[in-house]
Amino acid sequence: MQDIRVSFQQLFNSSASLVVQSPGRINLIGEHTDYNNGFVLPAAIDKCVQVAIAKRTDGAIHMHALDLQESVIVPAVAIQPHATHWVNYIIGVVAQVQKYIANASSNSATHELVKGFDICLQGDIPIGAGLSSSAAVECAVIFALNEMYQLGLSTMQMALMTQQSEHEFAGVKCGIMDMFASLHGKSNQVMLLDCGSLQHHYYPLDLKEYQIVLFDTQIKHALASSEYNTRRLECEQGVEILQKKYPSIKTLRDASKQQVDELLKTEATLIGTKVYNRCKYVVDEIERVQLAVKDLLAGDIKAFGQKMYETHEGLSQLYEVSCRELDILVNAVKDHPQVLGARMMGGGFGGCTINIIKKSEVEAIINMVADIYAQQTAHILKVHQVKIAQGTHIK
Ligand code: GLA
Numbered sequence: 001m002q003d004i005r006v007s008f009q010q011l012f013n014s015s016a017s018l019v020v021q022s023p024g025r026i027n028l029i030g031e032h033t034d035y036n037n038g039f040v041l042p043a044a045i046d047k048c049v050q051v052a053i054a055k056r057t058d059g060a061i062h063m064h065a066l067d068l069q070e071s072v073i074v075p076a077v078a079i080q081p082h083a084t085h086w087v088n089y090i091i092g093v094v095a096q097v098q099k100y101i102a103n104a105s106s107n108s109a110t111h112e113l114v115k116g117f118d119i120c121l122q123g124d125i126p127i128g129a130g131l132s133s134s135a136a137v138e139c140a141v142i143f144a145l146n147e148m149y150q151l152g153l154s155t156m157q158m159a160l161m162t163q164q165s166e167h168e169f170a171g172v173k174c175g176i177m178d179m180f181a182s183l184h185g186k187s188n189q190v191m192l193l194d195c196g197s198l199q200h201h202y203y204p205l206d207l208k209e210y211q212i213v214l215f216d217t218q219i220k221h222a223l224a225s226s227e228y229n230t231r232r233l234e235c236e237q238g239v240e241i242l243q244k245k246y247p248s249i250k251t252l253r254d255a256s257k258q259q260v261d262e263l264l265k266t267e268a269t270l271i272g273t274k275v276y277n278r279c280k281y282v283v284d285e286i287e288r289v290q291l292a293v294k295d296l297l298a299g300d301i302k303a304f305g306q307k308m309y310e311t312h313e314g315l316s317q318l319y320e321v322s323c324r325e326l327d328i329l330v331n332a333v334k335d336h337p338q339v340l341g342a343r344m345m346g347g348g349f350g351g352c353t354i355n356i357i358k359k360s361e362v363e364a365i366i367n368m369v370a371d372i373y374a375q376q377t378a379h380i381l382k383v384h385q386v387k388i389a390q391g392t393h394i395k
Contacts, residue, residue, distance in 0.1 A: 001050065001122050002066065008052040010066050016052035022392040023048045023383040024131035026212065026354055027182035027345055028190055029206075029311055030218055032173025032319060037196035037253035038286035041293065042177055043205065043206035044185020046389040048363065049123035049136040050119055066122040073369040076116040079358045090119060092169025093124040094229035096161040097145050100153070108367035111148055126384065128343075130351025135178035138162035143183070143392045150280050152186040155183045155240055156198060157391070172225045172382075174347075175230050185391035192293050196253050203296060205388060210301055210340060213355045213362060215369055217325040220350035228347050231278060231321065238264055238279035252282045281318040284309060305341025305356045309334065312343035312353075321348030323375055329353045332372040339365060352384065367387075 008016040023044040030040035056062065062069045063327070065086055072087045079095040080086055094113070101111050125133035147155045153161070159179040166174050176195055184191060189202040218348050236254055242249045242263055249255050264276040289351050290306050295304040312330050316322035316371055326344040326395055331337040338358035345354040357365055373381040 001124055004050045004066070004120065004122055004356065005051045007122070008054070008118070008120050011120055012054070012062065014054060014118070017054040018144055019050060019052045019395040020140045020144040020147070021050045021395050022136045022143065023389055024125035024133055024136050024183050025178055025183055025185065026131070026388075027177065027181075028354065029308060029343075030293045031311060031315055031343075031345070032231060032283065032321065032347075033285050034177040034193075034195040036174070036282050036286070037251040038282065039183075039252055039289040039293075040175075040177045040193050040195060041190050041289055042181035042185075042193065042390045043190045043192070043388040044181055045131065045386040047123075047125040047131065047384070048123060048389075049121060049133065049140050050395065051119055051121045051137075051140040051144050053117055053148060053150065055112065056114060056118055059114040061091065061094065062116070062118045063087060064120040066120055071381070075115050080297050084304060086137070088169040089134050089165075090121075091140050091146070091346055092165035093138050093141045093162060093168065094164045097142065097151065100157075101141075101151070101312045102162065106200075111149075113145070117148070119144075126216060126382070128351065129214075129216050129218075129384070130346025130348075131214075131384075132178035132182060132346070133175075134166065135157075135162065135182050137180040138165055139179055139392045143394075144217065147394065157203075159198075160383065165209060171227075171229075172230050181391075183392045185389060186284065187390050190296075190388070192289075196251070203293070205296075207301055207356060208299070209359055210356050211359050211362065212386065213357050213366070214352040214384040214386060215329045215355060215373075216262060216352045216384060217323075217350050218375075218379050218382050219323075219325055221323055224347055224349040227321065227349060231319065234275050236279045236284060239273045241275075242279075253278055253286060255279070255283055257283050257287075260334060277318040277320075279380050280357055281314040284314060288378070295334050301356065302340055305339075306354070308343045308354070315348060319348075323349050325373075325379065326353060328373060328376050329369065329381075332369045333357075333365065336365065336368075341359030 027042040338361040
């Protein structure tokens with residue numbers, strides 16, 4: 001990446017007052033559990049977004065995306081979703097911050113934020129790969145605004161506000177995992193996050209003679225965000241049925257496997273087997289994450305990896321968020337003795353698989369998978385070898 005302070009100076013003819021860096025994330029296990037108040041096991045990575053920012057006085061927000069060479073200017077008041085996709089990840093956050101200020105103080109109308117700012121951004125997180133590049137932008141922006149305007153937001157508040165921004169300005173009803181991981185990541189540690197209480201614990205990730213490798217399908221099917229929102233609704237439909245008999249069930253986190261079998265399997269003819277399959281996957285996965293963490297703590301990477309394969313099976317067959325390309329990548333390694341685990345990662349319908357591969361075999365396995373992928377699809381495999389890194393911070 002370029003020196004973003006130099007780019008800022010050239011673009012806006014003034015100095016940046018602040019540079020913030022926010023990482024992408026991987027997730028070892030716990031997929032589509034976050035919006036069901038379940039557990040996830042993500043970590044921030046050494047691929048990131050950087051923003052440079054400084055105040056203006058004329059009421060305009062000037063934005064420039066260095067990687068795309070695109071500039072957009074909008075007024076700093078009455079912010080609405082914008083036709084240019086990336087712009088929404090900035091102004092959506094501004095809208096949340098303005099809402100927060102309006103609720104928090106009486107003289108909100110005079111708050112400096114309405115005077116606007118200059119911002120430029122760049123990053124090296126592959127877009128559409130399921131590594132949460134959009135959350136990284138949102139987290140970098142809110143962290144920078146918080147610092148520059150001395151808003152006093154906690155990183156917990158920032159996570160919730162950026163999630164809301166994604167709902168309102170990107171139209172994806174995402175869970176909290178991506179933002180939380182980007183803001184709270186620690187070097188060499190994975191985080192077990194309880195998405196219900198937001199309590200989290202860090203564990204060192206010691207994979208011994210194994211390492212994480214990401215295989216990137218290099219595709220993102222168009223239905224990703226609409227199907228994502230549909231999955232959320234299907235889970236809520238399941239909860240509604242469960243609640244009639246068990247009023248204490250507020251989310252799938254509160255439901256047992258037995259309850260899901262009892263009520264959703266028998267109702268399957270009325271509601272369709274889909275809702276049963278979705279809920280069964282989620283309840284299984286919430287349990288699986290907790291067991292997988294025990295494996296990790298016991299140093300049993302083989303058992304951990306096996307659970308990753310089980311997760312993929314569930315995501316592909318029951319939750320139906322995988323796709324042909326992702327399945328090809330997982331099948332390519334499934335029976336390989338030096339690959340302990342593999343599964344699709346993130347929302348699905350494209351993006352990456354996450355694999356645990358014996359260090360000494362990484363190169364050979366990459367070559368093998370690349371061949372299979374080229375033979376069976378029209379795409380070229382891309383490989384990312386990431387390190388676990390620190391969360392959002394000032395540069
Ligand atoms: C996307 C969402 C997350 C999470 C994952 C699936 O990355 O942004 O909130 O739901 O999909 O686990």
